[in-house]
Amino acid sequence: MMYDTILSRSFSRSDQKKLGYGAVFCCLLILFSIFTALKPHLGPLPAMTLRLAAGDGHKMLLIEEKSASLEEEVNTGNDSAINSTVQKNFTRKMEPLCNVMDPKSDYCSITGDVRVQGSSSTVFVAPSEMVTHNESWTIRPYARKRDETAMSPIRKWSILPSAVARQPIPICTEHHSVPGVIFSTGGYAGNNFHAFTDIIIPLFLTSRHFGGEVRFLVTNRNPWWVQKFSAILENLSKYEIIDIDNAGENTLCFPRVIVGLKHHKEMTIDPSRSPYSISDFRAFLRSAYSLKKENAIKLQDGELKRRPRLLIVSRKRSRSFTNIAEIMSAAETLGYEVVASELDSNMSRTPEIVNSCDVMMGVHGAGLTNLVFLPENAVLIQILPIGRFEWHAKVCFGDPAKHMNINYLEYNIREKESSLIQEFPLDHVVFKDPVAFHKHNWNLFKSRYLDKQNVQLDVNRFRQTLATALELLR
Ligand SMILES: *[C@@H]1O[C@H](CO)[C@@H](O)[C@H](O)[C@H]1NC(C)=O
Ligand SMILES: *[C@@H]1O[C@H](CO)[C@@H](O)[C@H](O)[C@H]1NC(C)=O
Numbered sequence: 001m002m003y004d005t006i007l008s009r010s011f012s013r014s015d016q017k018k019l020g021y022g023a024v025f026c027c028l029l030i031l032f033s034i035f036t037a038l039k040p041h042l043g044p045l046p047a048m049t050l051r052l053a054a055g056d057g058h059k060m061l062l063i064e065e066k067s068a069s070l071e072e073e074v075n076t077g078n079d080s081a082i083n084s085t086v087q088k089n090f091t092r093k094m095e096p097l098c099n100v101m102d103p104k105s106d107y108c109s110i111t112g113d114v115r116v117q118g119s120s121s122t123v124f125v126a127p128s129e130m131v132t133h134n135e136s137w138t139i140r141p142y143a144r145k146r147d148e149t150a151m152s153p154i155r156k157w158s159i160l161p162s163a164v165a166r167q168p169i170p171i172c173t174e175h176h177s178v179p180g181v182i183f184s185t186g187g188y189a190g191n192n193f194h195a196f197t198d199i200i201i202p203l204f205l206t207s208r209h210f211g212g213e214v215r216f217l218v219t220n221r222n223p224w225w226v227q228k229f230s231a232i233l234e235n236l237s238k239y240e241i242i243d244i245d246n247a248g249e250n251t252l253c254f255p256r257v258i259v260g261l262k263h264h265k266e267m268t269i270d271p272s273r274s275p276y277s278i279s280d281f282r283a284f285l286r287s288a289y290s291l292k293k294e295n296a297i298k299l300q301d302g303e304l305k306r307r308p309r310l311l312i313v314s315r316k317r318s319r320s321f322t323n324i325a326e327i328m329s330a331a332e333t334l335g336y337e338v339v340a341s342e343l344d345s346n347m348s349r350t351p352e353i354v355n356s357c358d359v360m361m362g363v364h365g366a367g368l369t370n371l372v373f374l375p376e377n378a379v380l381i382q383i384l385p386i387g388r389f390e391w392h393a394k395v396c397f398g399d400p401a402k403h404m405n406i407n408y409l410e411y412n413i414r415e416k417e418s419s420l421i422q423e424f425p426l427d428h429v430v431f432k433d434p435v436a437f438h439k440h441n442w443n444l445f446k447s448r449y450l451d452k453q454n455v456q457l458d459v460n461r462f463r464q465t466l467a468t469a470l471e472l473l474r
């Protein structure tokens with residue numbers, strides 16, 4: 001079970017428990033983490049190159065070409081433009097309906113007379129005068145495609161052009177005038193990090209340009225999830241969400257259907273592949289949650305009146321701060337106004353708390369995903385427990401923070417700041433070489449470094465990090 005290890009299983013279990021999913025992470029990332037764990041100086045990039053070269057590197061050129069043209073089509077968001085382009089150039093229309101070459105997610109965009117049948121999880125494509133699609137596809141519309149643990153519960157959808165279907169395609173029972181987007185709320189959706197990186201940001205990328213004129217067809221519908229993120233869903237689509245798995249024998253007809261969501265990179269958007277940036281996404285969140293603060297406080301030299309707000313993300317069950325009062329008092333002495341919160345899944349409270357702060361600090365975990373709500377130029381301080389979290393820390397929150405225009409500081413705890421010191425001597429392998437200790441055995445890693453480790457910050461040392469954060473607000 002080597003791939004079945006580490007990474008974001010380090011996240012809070014509270015959300016997952018509600019769903020009963022194990023918190024896991026894409027095997028691609030886990031593979032990277034193993035590479036990096038084995039060779040600390042070999043970053044994720046060489047590992048990725050390795051994997052691509054070993055896998056379908058040869059196909060890469062082809063992929064780029066195809067995804068570029070699919071991308072272009074979608075980005076215009078102008079169906080009549082697509083139509084006229086197609087009419088002018090017959091060959092363009094012969095593009096495959098689906099792009100299954102992208103390493104992150106499969107994505108289909110089908111324009112014309114498209115009929116969605118929930119009972120058979122099939123998207124039928126009616127014939128048109130212009131073109132005969134002769135290829136069918138099967139897609140699992142969740143953006144973590146190489147992680148079998150995430151993907152296996154995701155419902156499979158067939159994209160079946162009439163020329164390939166062996167039966168007459170079903171008659172429409174419901175007509176919709178706006179495009180439909182089919183996506184899943186299964187997989188790791190219950191984990192806050194995955195909710196954003198696997199679904200919400202990809203959904204924004206895929207549907208924002210419709211300006212609300214789009215219907216969401218949710219497969220593996222999770223009522224709790226849909227409720228939790230209702231503000232986002234309602235802002236992206238003006239229409240009620242359809243629970244497509246339970247649509248009975250109805251056949252829903254659309255002028256266009258997208259199956260699957262685009263995914264660029266963990267927690268971010270590649271502006272070269274989208275008309276939107278992660279800043280646009282954050283502005284969108286501020287609007288959806290009516291968050292007032294666009295920019296973090298800008299301190300003047302020698303200013304005493306305004307105190308920057310520091311949010312301490314206080315986990316309760318594991319990786320919690322055992323000396324939170326001491327941390328708060330040190331921060332207050334430095335001039336902060338301190339707020340401590342666990343940041344639960346209450347979405348009328350959490351975004352507002354985070355947005356009201358200028359600095360957010362917390363131990364590595366899914367709670368830090370709430371950085372999306374921080375104002376521009378805020379500071380994120382990620383605290384890394386014992387266990388070699390560097391790579392995960394960077395991929396999950398460090399790099400995303402930088403893309404989001406959030407200053408990023410990291411604080412690696414020392415042995416004596418870890419509760420592990422109560423159980424192991426200083427020279428124990430648990431400290432000296434965590435990788436040798438857990439040997440990529442997930443259960444061992446989880447129980448030792450994630451579940452059974454608390455943090456007692458050395459406030460004398462940590463004060464420097466808090467002071468640096470203050471400097472960054474000047
Ligand atoms: C697209 O082209 C088809 C076939 O010519 C036509 O029936 C349809 O109305 C066009 N749609 C739009 C949105 O222009
Ligand atoms: C869409 O494309 C058509 C044809 O190119 C153009 O006439 C129309 O103005 C475009 N609409 C928008 C909203 O861009």
Ligand SMILES: *[C@@H]1O[C@H](CO)[C@@H](O)[C@H](O)[C@H]1NC(C)=O
Pocket residue numbers: 088089090091092
């Ligand atoms: C149609 O597309 C082909 C291949 O992309 C291109 O060579 C040709 O010039 C195009 N024709 C028109 C009329 O745009």
Ligand SMILES: *[C@@H]1O[C@H](CO)[C@@H](O)[C@H](O)[C@H]1NC(C)=O
Pocket residue numbers: 134135
């Ligand atoms: C579909 O049609 C194209 C172009 O006519 C052809 O090259 C391809 O082999 C066909 N694919 C299948 C699966 O029939």
Ligand SMILES: *[C@@H]1O[C@H](CO)[C@@H](O)[C@H](O)[C@H]1NC(C)=O
Pocket residue numbers: 211212234235236237287288289290
């Ligand atoms: C998004 O939410 C904000 C705040 O509730 C609201 O003002 C705005 O109209 C919403 N946009 C859409 C497209 O629903």
Ligand SMILES: *[C@@H]1O[C@H](CO)[C@@H](O)[C@H](O)[C@H]1NC(C)=O
Pocket residue numbers: 346347348349
């Ligand atoms: C969520 O937080 C708001 C504001 O603090 C509160 O009014 C509401 O009762 C909370 N909802 C739940 C389900 O706890």
